[in-house]
Amino acid sequence: MNPIIYDFKRSFFRLSVLIFLVVFAVLGIGIGYLVYNASIANLPRSSYYDLNFVGVTFNYNGTVIICGYVFDNQGNPLVATVELLSHTGKVISITQSNSSGFFVIQGSxxxxxxxxxxxxxxxxNISSSEAYKTISITPQQPFHIIYNITEFYNYKSNSGNILVIITGVKGCVGKLILVSIFKRGILNLTFYNERLKTIGSCTINYSSYITITKLKIKPGTQFISIEGGNAPAFGFRTMLEYYPIPYIEYAINQGVISTSSLFQLFFPIIMIYxxxxxxxxLIDGGAVEFIISRPLTRADFYLTRLTSGLLTGVVTSIIFSLIVGDTFSALVHYFPSFVVSMMIIELVSILSFYYILSFMLSNFIKSASATLGISIALFFIIRIVEGLLPIFLPTNVVNIVGYYVNPTSICSVAMYLSTHLTLAGAPFNLGISIAAQLAWLIGLSLLGYLKFRRMDL
Incomplete structure (x- = not known):
């Protein structure tokens, strides 16, 4: 049997590894379920549909006229059947939206x-309510906005006078769906980063109750404020969070990401062990001298034990992430493949570094128990420093440390991508982050090997 596979089986199938893998998987799923239950568990089934519509209602002495737009989750038009119903459910009138998604329907x-x-x-519902604020222009002509949209939007704001939806964002370009009770007006959008610093703006001049247009989002946008209205009495300004990925996917991803919090906090200690x-x-007890007295070089022994341990970390990360992904797939009927992939990268990055760190220290510290204690202490020190840096340093310095100096920089990159799904506007250079992570892993491995070669066994 290949010595790497043999040592991998000895390490992965250790009772401690299997027990803690199961324990952290169960605890992680529990945490993820709590996040899921708080965010999307109670959403109606329609939240997952690929059907949305918006409209503006006009009431002329009992006759309702609705101008509307039907679209999919990407903001593209749909040809759909539209019906007006009485309070008893009787169909009053029926029509279809055209190839551009627009429709006009009326009935008494x-x-x-x-x-x-x-x-x-x-x-x-057509009648006014708290959900659909009515603005009376004249006693005979009350106007209000109606809508029913899924949770696949990137941004949604409803001031009562104006409904703004951004959806289908890809490469920082999405569809802006603007619904207004006024046929003409101006909408100003201002983009802010995570520090609430203005990074761009855009002005939309509209001349229709429903306006559909492409919108370019500034890279790095975390919040969008909208301001507009066609008269001072109806002016407004609101600021809400912008989601680089559809809100429902963002909520699901947050639940998935939360499952790995305990795993990331404690399983590296298992790798150190x-x-x-x-x-x-083996070094402390002198067993290495006996092992390499057989037809086995120091390089073979070092690389075999190093590789088998790293392989254990990789397999453990994959198993944990797939268990989480399958669990969420059962809950929401959607397998979050991208965020599961990012989670695997995060966990492999963390487990590999701390295994290699402890492996390297074993060659410089004679006592095995001292190596174990120092490795665990370093793990907690690094995690504490990572948590304190954002408190004492400006964001740009924290980004440099997190994405370039951090020995698990790829973990930080993967966490960013889990909630952004794009590198546009990312506060790091991907190539440098990868190089920094590899430099830590390869550098510590080589340092340990060079010391091992010269060690007097």
């Missing part, structure tokens, strides 16, 4: 609108 004494597309059907068992104890 209507109280509800229903939109049907494929196997989906969604409704919205593996380095102690597979390597440190």
């Amino acid at each position: 004494n209507a109280s509800c609108i229903a939109v049907k597309y494929s196997t989906y059907q969604e409704k919205a 593996l380095a102690y068992v597979l390597y440190s104890k």
Whole structure:
């Protein structure tokens, strides 16, 4: 049997590794479920549909006229069936949205609108309520906005007068869907980064109740404020969070990411312990001299034990992440493949570094128990420093340390991508971050090997 596979089996199938893998998987799923339950568990099934509609209602002495737009989760138009219903559910009138997604429908004494597309059907009440604020222009002509949209938006703001939706963002370009009770007006959008610093702005001049246009989002946007109105009495300004990925995916990803918090906090200690068992104890106890007296060079022994431990970290990370991904797939019928991939990268980055760190220290510290203690102490010191840096240093310095100096810089990159899904506007250079991570891993491995070669066994 290949010595690497043999040592990998000895390390991965250790009772301590298997028990803690199961324990952290169960605890992680529990944490993830709490996040899921707080964010998206109670959403209606329609939150996952690929059907959305918006509209503006006009009431002329009991006759309701609705101008609307039907679209998918990317903001693209849909040809759908539109019905006006009475309070008893009777169909008053029926029409279809055109190839551009727009429709106009009218009927007397209507109280509800229903939109049907494929196997989906969604409704919205026409009568004014807290959800749909009514602005009376004249006693005979009350206007208000109606809508029913999924949770796949990137941004949503409803001031009562104006509804703004941004959806289908790819490469910082998305669809802006603007619904206004006024046929003409100006909408100003201002983009802010995570520090609430203005990074750009955009002005939309609209001349229709419903305006559909492309919008370029400034890279690094975390918040968007909108300001507009066609008269001082109806002016408004709101600022809300912008999601670089659809909100529902963001919520799911947050739940998935939260599952690894305990794993990242404690499983590196298991990897440090593996380095102690597979390597440190052998050096401290003098067993290495007997092992390499056989047809086995120091390089073979060093690389075999190093590689088998790293392989344990990789396999453990994959198993943990897939368990989490499958669990969330059962909950929301959606397998978060991208964030699961990023989680694997995060965990491999962390586990590999601390295993190699302990492996390297074993060659410089004679006592195996001292190596174990110092390695665990360094782990907690590094984690504490990582938590304190944002408190005492400006954001740009924290980014440099986190993405370039940090010995687990790829973990930081993967965490960023988990909630952004794009490198546009990222506060790091991917190539430098990868090089920094590899420099730590390869550098510590070589340092340990050079010391091992000269060690008097």
